Amino acid sequence: DGGITQSPKYLFRKEGQNVTLSCEQNLNHDAMYWYRQDPGQGLRLIYYSQIVNDFQKGDIAEGYSVSREKKESFPLTVTSAQKNPTAFYLCASSFLGTGGTEAFFGQGTRLTVV
Amino acid sequence: QKEVEQNSGPLSVPEGAIASLNCTYSDRGSQSFFWYRQYSGKSPELIMFIYSNGDKEDGRFTAQLNKASQYVSLLIRDSQPSDSATYLCAVNPPGDDKIIFGKGTRLHILP
Numbered sequence: 001d002g003g004i005t006q007s008p009k010y011l012f013r014k015e016g017q018n019v020t021l022s023c024e025q026n027l028n029h030d031a032m033y034w035y036r037q038d039p040g041q042g043l044r045l046i047y048y049s050q051i052v053n054d055f056q057k058g059d060i061a062e063g064y065s066v067s068r069e070k071k072e073s074f075p076l077t078v079t080s081a082q083k084n085p086t087a088f089y090l091c092a093s094s095f096l097g098t099g100g101t102e103a104f105f106g107q108g109t110r111l112t113v114v
Numbered sequence: 115q116k117e118v119e120q121n122s123g124p125l126s127v128p129e130g131a132i133a134s135l136n137c138t139y140s141d142r143g144s145q146s147f148f149w150y151r152q153y154s155g156k157s158p159e160l161i162m163f164i165y166s167n168g169d170k171e172d173g174r175f176t177a178q179l180n181k182a183s184q185y186v187s188l189l190i191r192d193s194q195p196s197d198s199a200t201y202l203c204a205v206n207p208p209g210d211d212k213i214i215f216g217k218g219t220r221l222h223i224l225p
Contacts (some may be wrong), residue, residue: 030181033212033213041216041217041218042202042217043202043215048212052190058212065162088155090157090158094213094215100146101146101206102160102163103148103204103213104160105157105158105159106157107156107157108156108157
């Protein structure tokens with residue numbers, strides 16, 4: 001089945017730790033995105049990538065890092081510099097085309113600082 | 115700053131009635147518009163997209179686009195309790211490789 005897979009579904013982080021969230025897609029999509037969602041809030045863009053080995057900062061990139069070594073994979077690292085990381089993290093992917101195309105989401109990772 | 119605005123709600127609609135959700139956007143040249151449904155604790159699910167002025171119907175859902183007034187709306191006919199969710203409007207402005215989301219409207223269908 002084609003889709004976009006995030007893992008783990010739940011993740012707990014201790015203060016000062018870096019953690020990496022996985023995102024894999026087999027839809028042959030060009031673009032991949034990471035969003036953060038806080039309770040009762042909308043989606044805020046962290047990073048996005050249109051092509052392998054290239055990515056751009058979104059609106060709230062501080063304290064996060066990404067890589068795009070393969071078209072299918074776009075992992076997100078939440079570093080110790082992110083002071084308030086508890087949130088719901090969503091990965092999405094889409095084709096690139098004139099006027100844009102729709103994005104599809106993974107099931108999300110809920111990160112909690114303990 | 116490119117923006118997508120939605121009323122946060124909650125919007126309460128009786129079961130069987132028509133729910134009307136609205137969204138405005140700031141970039142006049144935007145061409146692609148999307149509606150996502152998000153249940154509590156779940157990820158957003160694409161339910162409609164529209165590229166041209168006018169109406170697009172899919173089952174109980176109708177998306178309406180008015181580029182001159184820069185708004186896009188979603189109508190849900192014969193509302194069901196299972197339609198209770200947050201509805202996110204999203205726009206892909208021209209020359210922009212990002213999709214910009216509104217903050218969403220919470221919809222409650224009253225049995």
